[in-house]
Amino acid sequence: MSQLSVLDLPQLYTKPSAEAILETLALLTSAPPSWDYESDSAANDGSNLYTRKDNEPRAVRIDPEGVTRYLTSIVSNSLRWIQDEEVKEEIWNQASLRLSERSGRTARGDLTRQFTIPTSDGSFELSIHEPALTGDDLGLKTWAASYLLAKRLHLFHLTTQGQHNKPRVLELGSGTGLVGLAMAGLGADVVLTDLPSIYANLARNAEANASVLEQNGGTIRTGVLDWNYPRSCTLIPKSVIDTNSDGEVLSEKFPLILAADSLYSPDHPRMLVDSIVAWLSEDGSARVIVEFPYRDAYLPEIANFRQRMTVAGLQILDQGEEKGYDDWGDASKDDDGLVTCWWSCWGREVPEQNP
Ligand SMILES: C[S@@+](CC[C@H](N)C(=O)[O-])C[C@H]1O[C@@H](n2cnc3c(N)ncnc32)[C@H](O)[C@@H]1O
Known part of the structure; x- marks a missing residue:
């Protein structure tokens, strides 16, 4: 699995498209929706091979260094180059969610x-x-x-x-x-x-x-x-x-x-x-x-x-x-x-x- 640095993600000064930002925010999710992980070979046979069943396996891993700063920069940016107000709201919501997930279960x-x-x-x-x-x-x-x-x-x-x-x-x-x-x-x-x-x-x-x-x-x-x-x-x-x-x-x-x-x-x-x-x-x-x-x-x-x-x-x-x-x-x-x-x-x- 390849590992990206936060610098490889779309940088706001380049005015990335709303789609690109939302895709990146989806990649940064750390919430396990249902924990339903199973063995690779046969389900429930007690073996020790694991994949994510409910999520597609992440194709890339992102180095956590700097991710919080990246998310904060999205939440605090006016995103002027994106015209659709609803899409902007969605981006801010997703970035806030990623931030709270990174604060652990308590948040x-x-x-x-x-x-x-x-x-x-x-x-x-x-x-x-x-x-x-x-x-x-x-x-x-x-x-x-x-x-x-x-x-x-x-x-x-x-x-x-x-x-x-x-x-x-x-x-x-x-x-x-x-x-x-x-x-x-x-x-x-x-x-x-x-x-x-x-x-x-x-x-x-x-x-x-x-x-x-x-x-x-x-x-x-x-x-x-x-x-x-x-x-x-x-x-x-x-x-x-x-x-x-x-x-x-x-x-x-x-x-x-x-x-x-x-x-x-x-x-x-x-x-x-x-x-x-x-x-x-x-x-x-x-x-x-x-x-x-x-x-x-x-x-x-x-x-x-x-x-x-x-x-x-x-x-x-x-x-x-x-x-x-x-x-x-x-x-x-x-x-x-x-x-x-x-x-x-x-x-x-x-x-x-x-x-
Ligand atoms: C880490 S949690 C595990 C809960 C659950 N078995 C699970 O695995 O999801 C430990 C559990 O032990 C309970 N516990 C701790 N001390 C206890 C005590 N003195 N008497 C009864 N239960 C206790 C806690 O309230 C808690 O529900």
């Missing part, structure tokens, strides 16, 4: 996007709302690991159609709910959980997707489960406006626990493993499936998690790496937010048989 306001979740014989769509971001509420965004895990779930063959005893699943740190909702869309009974500050948006997404989940035979409950108090989970009544109902306290254990992108503080491995131990069924077929991005700053947390899971009597039954996109990075670095994630499926250690 983009709220958004709702569609995610396609593969099943063993087709796919279904989930609609996920992400509010405009405030402060440190990481759970209001949808992260690369969760989309990768949501797309991978069907490969574990955890549900079968028309199954009488649907798998009961608990998701820890659900955020916007993509993983848990995908699991319910595969026909499971899922409890999505997170902190109180994340809960309202999680419940909104559960309601927004209720009909597709029902059609697919799954159910959703949502609750507050803070890993600081790993043994306590309060289910929130279905209607978010029903503030008079007391929340039901969850008491059952789960044969399957899911979590994505949940290790980003030194305390998280301990808290997450304590929560897993508190809620995982005792039986030998119980499973924990997690997916975490390899972020340089948190590699020790992944090692710590693995060690604590082993001490808790769980072992890795299957694992792998794959790549996905976080669209919240610093767009000026122009790395497209590509992250490598590690997924793993854990089960209870099988005691060695004495001869």
